[in-house]
Amino acid sequence: MKVNLLEIKNLKKSFGTLEVIKGISLNVEEGKVVSIIGPSGSGKSTLLRCATLLETIDSGELIYLGEHATTDIDGKASYAHKAQLKRIQSYFGLVFQNFNLFPHFSVIKNVIDALITVQKKPKDEAMEIGRGLLKKVGLADKEDAYPYQLSGGQQQRVSIARALALNPKILFFDEPTSALDPELTGEILNVIKELAAEKMTMVIVTHEMSFARDVSDHIIFMDNGVIVEEGSPSKVINNPENERTKAFLSRFES
Amino acid sequence: MTWSVMIFKLSEGMLESVKIFTLTLLFSLPLGLFVAFGRMSKNLLLRNFVRLYISIMRGTPLILQLMVIYFGPFYIFNITLSSGYRFYAVIIGFVINYAAYFAEIYRGGIESMPVGQYEAAKVLGYSKAQTFIRIILPQVIKRILPSITNEVITLIKDTALAFAISYAEMFTVAKAIAAAQTNMTAFIIAGIFYYVFNLIVDFIMGWIEKKLSYYR
Numbered sequence: 148m149k150v151n152l153l154e155i156k157n158l159k160k161s162f163g164t165l166e167v168i169k170g171i172s173l174n175v176e177e178g179k180v181v182s183i184i185g186p187s188g189s190g191k192s193t194l195l196r197c198a199t200l201l202e203t204i205d206s207g208e209l210i211y212l213g214e215h216a217t218t219d220i221d222g223k224a225s226y227a228h229k230a231q232l233k234r235i236q237s238y239f240g241l242v243f244q245n246f247n248l249f250p251h252f253s254v255i256k257n258v259i260d261a262l263i264t265v266q267k268k269p270k271d272e273a274m275e276i277g278r279g280l281l282k283k284v285g286l287a288d289k290e291d292a293y294p295y296q297l298s299g300g301q302q303q304r305v306s307i308a309r310a311l312a313l314n315p316k317i318l319f320f321d322e323p324t325s326a327l328d329p330e331l332t333g334e335i336l337n338v339i340k341e342l343a344a345e346k347m348t349m350v351i352v353t354h355e356m357s358f359a360r361d362v363s364d365h366i367i368f369m370d371n372g373v374i375v376e377e378g379s380p381s382k383v384i385n386n387p388e389n390e391r392t393k394a395f396l397s398r399f400e401s
Numbered sequence: 402m403t404w405s406v407m408i409f410k411l412s413e414g415m416l417e418s419v420k421i422f423t424l425t426l427l428f429s430l431p432l433g434l435f436v437a438f439g440r441m442s443k444n445l446l447l448r449n450f451v452r453l454y455i456s457i458m459r460g461t462p463l464i465l466q467l468m469v470i471y472f473g474p475f476y477i478f479n480i481t482l483s484s485g486y487r488f489y490a491v492i493i494g495f496v497i498n499y500a501a502y503f504a505e506i507y508r509g510g511i512e513s514m515p516v517g518q519y520e521a522a523k524v525l526g527y528s529k530a531q532t533f534i535r536i537i538l539p540q541v542i543k544r545i546l547p548s549i550t551n552e553v554i555t556l557i558k559d560t561a562l563a564f565a566i567s568y569a570e571m572f573t574v575a576k577a578i579a580a581a582q583t584n585m586t587a588f589i590i591a592g593i594f595y596y597v598f599n600l601i602v603d604f605i606m607g608w609i610e611k612k613l614s615y616y617r
Contacts, residue, residue: 199524200523201520201523201524233526236523236524236526237526239524240524241524243517243520243521245517247515247517247518247520247521248521249518249521249536250540250616250617251539251540251543251616260535261525261526261527264527264531264535265525265526265527265531266526293615293616293617294616295616295617309525310524310525313525313526
Protein backbone atom coordinates (compact mmCIF):
# COMPACT_ATOMS: atom_id res chain seq x y z
CA MET A 148 0.00 0.00 0.00
CA LYS A 149 1.20 3.48 -0.86
CA VAL A 150 1.65 5.74 2.13
CA ASN A 151 2.35 9.39 1.50
CA LEU A 152 4.75 10.68 4.12
CA LEU A 153 4.65 14.13 2.60
CA GLU A 154 2.09 15.83 0.42
CA ILE A 155 2.67 19.30 -0.94
CA LYS A 156 -0.31 20.94 -2.58
CA ASN A 157 -0.06 24.03 -4.75
CA LEU A 158 2.72 25.62 -2.71
CA LYS A 159 3.52 29.24 -3.49
CA LYS A 160 6.26 31.39 -2.05
CA SER A 161 7.42 34.91 -2.88
CA PHE A 162 10.28 36.99 -1.57
CA GLY A 163 8.88 40.50 -1.84
CA THR A 164 7.60 40.83 -5.37
CA LEU A 165 9.68 37.93 -6.66
CA GLU A 166 7.64 34.75 -6.89
CA VAL A 167 10.09 31.92 -6.30
CA ILE A 168 7.71 28.95 -6.08
CA LYS A 169 4.74 29.27 -8.40
CA GLY A 170 2.44 26.51 -7.30
CA ILE A 171 4.12 23.17 -6.76
CA SER A 172 2.44 19.91 -5.81
CA LEU A 173 4.21 16.69 -5.06
CA ASN A 174 3.91 13.54 -3.00
CA VAL A 175 6.64 11.58 -1.32
CA GLU A 176 5.79 7.96 -0.69
CA GLU A 177 7.26 5.94 2.12
CA GLY A 178 10.51 4.26 1.20
CA LYS A 179 11.02 6.29 -1.95
CA VAL A 180 13.86 8.58 -2.96
CA VAL A 181 12.86 11.75 -4.74
CA SER A 182 15.51 13.97 -6.31
CA ILE A 183 14.92 17.55 -7.32
CA ILE A 184 17.17 18.86 -10.06
CA GLY A 185 17.24 22.09 -11.99
CA PRO A 186 19.30 25.20 -12.67
CA SER A 187 20.41 27.60 -9.93
CA GLY A 188 17.62 29.96 -8.99
CA SER A 189 14.94 27.52 -10.09
CA GLY A 190 13.53 27.46 -6.55
CA LYS A 191 14.50 23.93 -5.59
CA SER A 192 16.36 24.88 -2.41
CA THR A 193 13.57 27.27 -1.45
CA LEU A 194 11.07 24.46 -1.92
CA LEU A 195 13.10 22.32 0.45
CA ARG A 196 13.32 25.14 2.99
CA CYS A 197 9.57 25.63 2.79
CA ALA A 198 8.96 21.91 3.28
CA THR A 199 11.25 21.86 6.34
CA LEU A 200 9.48 24.90 7.85
CA LEU A 201 12.54 27.13 7.59
CA GLU A 202 10.61 29.47 5.29
CA THR A 203 7.01 30.56 5.71
CA ILE A 204 4.93 29.74 2.66
CA ASP A 205 2.37 32.13 1.20
CA SER A 206 -0.22 29.62 0.10
CA GLY A 207 -0.71 25.93 -0.34
CA GLU A 208 -0.68 22.92 1.92
CA LEU A 209 2.09 20.95 3.59
CA ILE A 210 0.92 17.62 4.97
CA TYR A 211 3.18 15.18 6.82
CA LEU A 212 1.72 11.73 7.55
CA GLY A 213 -1.75 13.13 7.11
CA GLU A 214 -1.10 15.98 9.58
CA HIS A 215 -1.44 19.47 8.23
CA ALA A 216 1.49 21.80 8.87
CA THR A 217 -0.40 24.36 6.80
CA THR A 218 -3.97 24.56 5.59
CA ASP A 219 -5.00 26.67 2.67
CA ILE A 220 -7.67 29.16 3.66
CA ASP A 221 -8.89 31.37 0.82
CA GLY A 222 -5.57 31.11 -0.96
CA LYS A 223 -3.49 31.88 2.13
CA ALA A 224 -1.50 29.32 4.06
CA SER A 225 -2.48 29.06 7.69
CA TYR A 226 0.03 27.29 9.92
CA ALA A 227 -0.96 24.74 12.55
CA HIS A 228 -0.50 25.54 16.23
CA LYS A 229 2.89 25.29 17.84
CA ALA A 230 2.54 21.83 19.41
CA GLN A 231 1.48 20.27 16.13
CA LEU A 232 4.32 21.95 14.21
CA LYS A 233 6.74 20.68 16.83
CA ARG A 234 5.45 17.13 16.33
CA ILE A 235 5.59 17.48 12.55
CA GLN A 236 9.15 18.79 12.90
CA SER A 237 10.12 15.48 14.49
CA TYR A 238 8.97 13.57 11.38
CA PHE A 239 11.75 14.93 9.20
CA GLY A 240 15.46 15.64 9.26
CA LEU A 241 17.52 17.98 7.10
CA VAL A 242 21.10 17.82 5.92
CA PHE A 243 22.42 21.24 4.97
CA GLN A 244 24.74 22.21 2.18
CA ASN A 245 27.11 23.82 4.70
CA PHE A 246 26.68 21.08 7.34
CA ASN A 247 25.89 23.59 10.11
CA LEU A 248 27.47 21.40 12.74
CA PHE A 249 27.79 22.90 16.21
CA PRO A 250 31.50 23.81 16.37
CA HIS A 251 31.68 23.83 20.17
CA PHE A 252 30.39 20.26 20.45
CA SER A 253 32.48 17.17 19.84
CA VAL A 254 31.42 14.86 17.03
CA ILE A 255 29.49 12.52 19.31
CA LYS A 256 27.83 15.42 21.12
CA ASN A 257 26.74 16.88 17.79
CA VAL A 258 25.01 13.60 17.06
CA ILE A 259 23.39 12.95 20.45
CA ASP A 260 22.75 16.35 22.00
CA ALA A 261 19.29 16.69 20.47
CA LEU A 262 18.45 13.16 21.59
CA ILE A 263 19.18 14.17 25.16
CA THR A 264 18.01 17.79 25.10
CA VAL A 265 14.98 17.48 22.84
CA GLN A 266 13.90 13.86 23.08
CA LYS A 267 14.98 13.49 26.74
CA LYS A 268 16.66 10.15 26.16
CA PRO A 269 18.99 8.89 28.90
CA LYS A 270 22.62 9.62 28.14
CA ASP A 271 23.83 6.01 27.84
CA GLU A 272 21.02 5.15 25.47
CA ALA A 273 21.81 8.23 23.38
CA MET A 274 25.50 7.31 23.36
CA GLU A 275 24.67 3.87 22.06
CA ILE A 276 22.57 5.32 19.23
CA GLY A 277 25.23 7.92 18.47
CA ARG A 278 28.10 5.44 18.34
CA GLY A 279 26.07 3.13 16.11
CA LEU A 280 25.40 5.96 13.68
CA LEU A 281 29.02 7.15 13.65
CA LYS A 282 30.04 3.62 12.84
CA LYS A 283 27.48 3.52 10.07
CA VAL A 284 28.92 6.67 8.45
CA GLY A 285 32.47 5.39 8.96
CA LEU A 286 33.54 7.80 11.69
CA ALA A 287 33.60 5.54 14.74
CA ASP A 288 37.15 6.67 15.52
CA LYS A 289 36.25 10.38 15.43
CA GLU A 290 33.71 10.65 18.22
CA ASP A 291 35.89 12.88 20.38
CA ALA A 292 37.11 15.10 17.56
CA TYR A 293 35.74 18.59 16.98
CA PRO A 294 34.19 19.59 13.66
CA TYR A 295 37.09 21.87 12.68
CA GLN A 296 39.44 18.88 12.84
CA LEU A 297 37.48 17.02 10.15
CA SER A 298 37.43 17.26 6.38
CA GLY A 299 34.32 18.60 4.69
CA GLY A 300 33.22 15.12 3.73
CA GLN A 301 33.63 13.89 7.29
CA GLN A 302 31.72 16.89 8.62
CA GLN A 303 28.88 16.19 6.24
CA ARG A 304 28.80 12.56 7.35
CA VAL A 305 28.54 13.72 10.97
CA SER A 306 25.64 15.95 10.00
CA ILE A 307 23.91 12.99 8.34
CA ALA A 308 24.41 10.97 11.52
CA ARG A 309 23.04 13.90 13.53
CA ALA A 310 19.91 13.99 11.38
CA LEU A 311 19.48 10.22 11.57
CA ALA A 312 19.85 10.16 15.36
CA LEU A 313 16.36 11.57 15.81
CA ASN A 314 15.01 8.71 13.71
CA PRO A 315 13.17 10.83 11.14
CA LYS A 316 10.63 9.28 8.82
CA ILE A 317 11.82 11.43 5.96
CA LEU A 318 15.23 12.94 5.37
CA PHE A 319 15.87 16.02 3.25
CA PHE A 320 19.20 16.86 1.67
CA ASP A 321 19.89 20.38 0.44
CA GLU A 322 22.71 20.04 -2.10
CA PRO A 323 24.69 17.84 0.31
CA THR A 324 27.83 17.76 -1.84
CA SER A 325 27.91 21.31 -3.22
CA ALA A 326 30.28 22.62 -0.56
CA LEU A 327 32.72 19.72 -1.01
CA ASP A 328 35.76 19.13 -3.15
CA PRO A 329 34.92 16.76 -6.01
CA GLU A 330 37.02 13.97 -4.51
CA LEU A 331 34.98 14.13 -1.29
CA THR A 332 31.53 13.96 -2.85
CA GLY A 333 31.79 10.21 -3.34
CA GLU A 334 31.85 9.40 0.36
CA ILE A 335 28.61 11.35 0.90
CA LEU A 336 26.90 9.82 -2.09
CA ASN A 337 27.83 6.36 -0.84
CA VAL A 338 26.24 7.05 2.53
CA ILE A 339 23.06 8.24 0.82
CA LYS A 340 23.04 5.19 -1.44
CA GLU A 341 23.33 2.96 1.60
CA LEU A 342 20.36 4.74 3.18
CA ALA A 343 18.38 4.29 -0.01
CA ALA A 344 19.14 0.58 0.09
CA GLU A 345 17.68 0.51 3.61
CA LYS A 346 14.49 2.10 2.23
CA MET A 347 14.98 5.43 3.97
CA THR A 348 12.56 7.97 2.53
CA MET A 349 14.57 10.87 1.15
CA VAL A 350 14.15 14.09 -0.80
CA ILE A 351 17.40 15.25 -2.33
CA VAL A 352 18.14 18.55 -4.01
CA THR A 353 21.25 17.90 -6.06
CA HIS A 354 23.41 18.82 -9.02
CA GLU A 355 24.88 15.32 -9.27
CA MET A 356 22.97 13.97 -12.24
CA SER A 357 24.43 10.50 -12.45
CA PHE A 358 23.96 10.08 -8.71
CA ALA A 359 20.34 11.25 -8.96
CA ARG A 360 19.74 8.78 -11.73
CA ASP A 361 21.24 5.90 -9.76
CA VAL A 362 19.64 6.52 -6.41
CA SER A 363 16.21 8.00 -7.16
CA ASP A 364 12.82 6.45 -7.65
CA HIS A 365 11.43 9.71 -8.88
CA ILE A 366 13.04 12.78 -10.40
CA ILE A 367 11.62 16.27 -10.48
CA PHE A 368 13.06 18.87 -12.84
CA MET A 369 12.31 22.40 -11.69
CA ASP A 370 12.80 25.67 -13.49
CA ASN A 371 11.50 29.14 -12.68
CA GLY A 372 9.52 27.98 -9.68
CA VAL A 373 7.52 25.27 -11.43
CA ILE A 374 7.90 21.56 -12.05
CA VAL A 375 8.74 21.31 -15.72
CA GLU A 376 9.03 17.56 -15.93
CA GLU A 377 8.93 14.62 -13.56
CA GLY A 378 8.98 10.87 -13.60
CA SER A 379 11.32 7.94 -13.31
CA PRO A 380 15.05 8.57 -13.75
CA SER A 381 15.09 6.74 -17.05
CA LYS A 382 12.33 8.97 -18.33
CA VAL A 383 13.52 12.36 -17.03
CA ILE A 384 17.28 11.98 -17.32
CA ASN A 385 17.67 9.55 -20.17
CA ASN A 386 14.69 10.54 -22.31
CA PRO A 387 13.53 14.04 -21.36
CA GLU A 388 10.58 15.34 -23.35
CA ASN A 389 10.59 18.97 -22.40
CA GLU A 390 12.96 21.31 -24.26
CA ARG A 391 14.10 23.02 -21.07
CA THR A 392 14.93 19.70 -19.45
CA LYS A 393 16.87 18.66 -22.52
CA ALA A 394 18.79 21.93 -22.61
CA PHE A 395 19.64 21.66 -18.90
CA LEU A 396 20.73 18.04 -19.06
CA SER A 397 22.80 18.53 -22.21
CA ARG A 398 25.32 20.38 -20.05
CA PHE A 399 25.85 17.26 -18.00
CA GLU A 400 26.43 14.85 -20.90
CA SER A 401 29.59 12.95 -20.38
CA MET B 402 53.25 58.13 58.42
CA THR B 403 55.26 54.96 58.19
CA TRP B 404 55.43 52.84 55.07
CA SER B 405 53.51 50.05 56.65
CA VAL B 406 50.66 52.35 57.68
CA MET B 407 50.52 53.86 54.21
CA ILE B 408 50.43 50.47 52.55
CA PHE B 409 47.81 49.28 55.00
CA LYS B 410 45.60 52.28 54.24
CA LEU B 411 46.04 51.87 50.50
CA SER B 412 45.27 48.17 50.84
CA GLU B 413 42.04 49.03 52.59
CA GLY B 414 41.23 51.34 49.69
CA MET B 415 42.22 48.62 47.27
CA LEU B 416 39.76 46.26 48.94
CA GLU B 417 37.00 48.79 48.23
CA SER B 418 38.13 49.06 44.61
CA VAL B 419 38.01 45.28 44.28
CA LYS B 420 34.54 45.33 45.83
CA ILE B 421 33.30 47.84 43.25
CA PHE B 422 34.97 45.84 40.48
CA THR B 423 33.51 42.49 41.55
CA LEU B 424 29.98 43.69 42.23
CA THR B 425 29.90 45.65 38.98
CA LEU B 426 30.85 42.58 36.95
CA LEU B 427 28.53 40.33 38.93
CA PHE B 428 25.50 42.46 38.09
CA SER B 429 26.37 44.16 34.82
CA LEU B 430 27.37 41.03 32.88
CA PRO B 431 23.94 39.35 33.24
CA LEU B 432 22.08 42.67 33.08
CA GLY B 433 23.89 43.49 29.84
CA LEU B 434 22.50 40.33 28.27
CA PHE B 435 18.94 41.40 29.06
CA VAL B 436 19.67 44.90 27.81
CA ALA B 437 20.96 43.33 24.59
CA PHE B 438 17.68 41.41 24.24
CA GLY B 439 15.78 44.66 24.71
CA ARG B 440 17.97 46.35 22.12
CA MET B 441 17.17 43.55 19.63
CA SER B 442 13.49 43.25 20.61
CA LYS B 443 10.78 43.31 17.97
CA ASN B 444 8.85 45.64 20.24
CA LEU B 445 9.59 49.09 18.86
CA LEU B 446 8.86 50.90 22.12
CA LEU B 447 11.15 48.69 24.18
CA ARG B 448 13.86 48.74 21.54
CA ASN B 449 13.90 52.52 21.32
CA PHE B 450 13.79 52.91 25.07
CA VAL B 451 16.83 50.64 25.40
CA ARG B 452 18.58 52.49 22.59
CA LEU B 453 18.06 55.77 24.42
CA TYR B 454 19.38 54.25 27.64
CA ILE B 455 22.51 52.89 25.93
CA SER B 456 23.01 56.17 24.12
CA ILE B 457 22.89 58.17 27.38
CA MET B 458 25.16 55.73 29.22
CA ARG B 459 27.75 55.84 26.46
CA GLY B 460 27.27 59.48 25.59
CA THR B 461 27.84 61.06 28.99
CA PRO B 462 30.78 60.75 31.40
CA LEU B 463 30.54 58.03 34.02
CA ILE B 464 31.77 60.55 36.60
CA LEU B 465 28.76 62.71 35.84
CA GLN B 466 26.41 59.73 36.03
CA LEU B 467 27.78 58.91 39.46
CA MET B 468 27.13 62.49 40.59
CA VAL B 469 23.55 62.40 39.33
CA ILE B 470 22.85 59.07 41.01
CA TYR B 471 24.40 60.18 44.29
CA PHE B 472 23.08 63.72 44.52
CA GLY B 473 19.93 63.26 42.40
CA PRO B 474 17.67 62.00 45.17
CA PHE B 475 18.38 65.08 47.24
CA TYR B 476 18.45 67.80 44.58
CA ILE B 477 15.63 66.44 42.44
CA PHE B 478 13.32 64.76 44.96
CA ASN B 479 14.52 66.37 48.17
CA ILE B 480 15.11 62.94 49.72
CA THR B 481 17.86 62.70 52.29
CA LEU B 482 19.52 59.32 52.21
CA SER B 483 21.80 57.81 54.80
CA SER B 484 25.54 57.89 54.29
CA GLY B 485 25.41 54.22 53.38
CA TYR B 486 23.77 55.28 50.12
CA ARG B 487 27.17 56.38 48.85
CA PHE B 488 28.18 52.76 48.32
CA TYR B 489 24.91 51.88 46.58
CA ALA B 490 25.22 54.93 44.36
CA VAL B 491 28.67 53.77 43.26
CA ILE B 492 27.45 50.23 42.48
CA ILE B 493 24.27 51.38 40.72
CA GLY B 494 26.24 53.88 38.65
CA PHE B 495 28.89 51.38 37.57
CA VAL B 496 26.41 48.57 36.93
CA ILE B 497 24.04 50.51 34.68
CA ASN B 498 26.95 52.12 32.83
CA TYR B 499 28.83 48.88 32.20
CA ALA B 500 25.65 46.95 31.37
CA ALA B 501 25.16 49.33 28.44
CA TYR B 502 28.63 48.62 27.09
CA PHE B 503 28.33 44.88 27.67
CA ALA B 504 24.92 44.90 25.96
CA GLU B 505 26.44 46.27 22.78
CA ILE B 506 29.19 43.66 22.93
CA TYR B 507 26.65 40.87 23.41
CA ARG B 508 24.54 42.23 20.58
CA GLY B 509 27.52 42.30 18.24
CA GLY B 510 28.35 38.71 19.18
CA ILE B 511 24.80 37.44 18.83
CA GLU B 512 24.29 39.15 15.49
CA SER B 513 27.55 37.73 14.16
CA MET B 514 26.31 34.16 14.59
CA PRO B 515 25.60 32.41 11.30
CA VAL B 516 21.89 31.85 10.71
CA GLY B 517 22.68 28.21 9.90
CA GLN B 518 23.26 27.51 13.60
CA TYR B 519 19.71 28.61 14.41
CA GLU B 520 18.31 26.66 11.45
CA ALA B 521 20.14 23.47 12.37
CA ALA B 522 18.87 23.75 15.95
CA LYS B 523 15.33 24.45 14.77
CA VAL B 524 15.23 21.43 12.48
CA LEU B 525 16.57 19.26 15.32
CA GLY B 526 13.66 20.40 17.47
CA TYR B 527 15.46 22.63 19.99
CA SER B 528 13.20 25.24 21.57
CA LYS B 529 14.22 28.89 21.26
CA ALA B 530 15.54 28.94 24.83
CA GLN B 531 17.49 25.68 24.34
CA THR B 532 18.93 27.02 21.10
CA PHE B 533 20.13 30.17 22.78
CA ILE B 534 21.54 28.58 25.90
CA ARG B 535 23.11 25.46 24.39
CA ILE B 536 24.06 26.51 20.90
CA ILE B 537 24.30 30.27 20.53
CA LEU B 538 25.48 31.69 23.87
CA PRO B 539 28.56 29.46 24.32
CA GLN B 540 29.79 30.44 20.88
CA VAL B 541 28.96 34.11 21.46
CA ILE B 542 30.98 34.13 24.69
CA LYS B 543 34.03 32.81 22.87
CA ARG B 544 33.64 35.42 20.15
CA ILE B 545 33.21 38.39 22.46
CA LEU B 546 35.77 37.46 25.10
CA PRO B 547 38.52 39.80 23.81
CA SER B 548 36.07 42.73 23.86
CA ILE B 549 34.89 41.79 27.34
CA THR B 550 38.50 41.66 28.54
CA ASN B 551 38.95 45.18 27.25
CA GLU B 552 35.99 46.45 29.25
CA VAL B 553 37.02 44.55 32.36
CA ILE B 554 40.46 46.14 32.28
CA THR B 555 38.93 49.57 31.77
CA LEU B 556 36.65 48.89 34.74
CA ILE B 557 39.60 48.37 37.10
CA LYS B 558 40.85 51.85 36.30
CA ASP B 559 37.35 53.34 36.24
CA THR B 560 36.79 52.33 39.87
CA ALA B 561 38.92 55.40 40.66
CA LEU B 562 36.00 57.54 39.48
CA ALA B 563 34.15 56.70 42.69
CA PHE B 564 36.48 59.37 44.04
CA ALA B 565 34.03 61.90 42.58
CA ILE B 566 31.50 61.13 45.29
CA SER B 567 34.15 60.66 47.98
CA TYR B 568 33.84 56.93 48.19
CA ALA B 569 36.93 55.67 49.99
CA GLU B 570 38.38 53.43 47.32
CA MET B 571 42.10 53.34 46.62
CA PHE B 572 42.44 56.50 44.54
CA THR B 573 40.52 58.56 47.12
CA VAL B 574 42.78 57.21 49.83
CA ALA B 575 45.93 57.84 47.79
CA LYS B 576 44.92 61.40 47.11
CA ALA B 577 44.29 62.06 50.79
CA ILE B 578 47.66 60.63 51.77
CA ALA B 579 49.49 62.50 49.02
CA ALA B 580 47.87 65.78 50.07
CA ALA B 581 48.81 65.22 53.71
CA GLN B 582 52.39 64.25 52.91
CA THR B 583 52.84 66.63 50.00
CA ASN B 584 54.60 64.00 47.94
CA MET B 585 53.89 61.45 45.22
CA THR B 586 54.65 58.22 47.08
CA ALA B 587 51.03 57.20 47.69
CA PHE B 588 50.15 57.78 44.05
CA ILE B 589 53.03 55.65 42.85
CA ILE B 590 52.14 52.80 45.18
CA ALA B 591 48.48 53.06 44.13
CA GLY B 592 49.62 52.94 40.51
CA ILE B 593 51.56 49.77 41.20
CA PHE B 594 48.51 48.25 42.92
CA TYR B 595 46.26 49.03 39.95
CA TYR B 596 48.85 47.64 37.57
CA VAL B 597 49.27 44.39 39.49
CA PHE B 598 45.49 44.03 39.73
CA ASN B 599 45.36 44.43 35.97
CA LEU B 600 48.06 41.82 35.43
CA ILE B 601 46.08 39.32 37.49
CA VAL B 602 42.85 40.03 35.60
CA ASP B 603 44.69 39.84 32.29
CA PHE B 604 46.10 36.47 33.30
CA ILE B 605 42.68 35.14 34.30
CA MET B 606 41.03 36.35 31.09
CA GLY B 607 43.85 34.82 29.07
CA TRP B 608 43.32 31.55 30.89
CA ILE B 609 39.58 31.59 30.10
CA GLU B 610 40.33 32.39 26.46
CA LYS B 611 42.68 29.44 26.33
CA LYS B 612 40.07 27.18 27.92
CA LEU B 613 37.68 28.14 25.11
CA SER B 614 40.18 27.56 22.34
CA TYR B 615 39.40 23.85 22.10
CA TYR B 616 37.31 24.58 19.02
CA ARG B 617 37.25 27.04 16.16
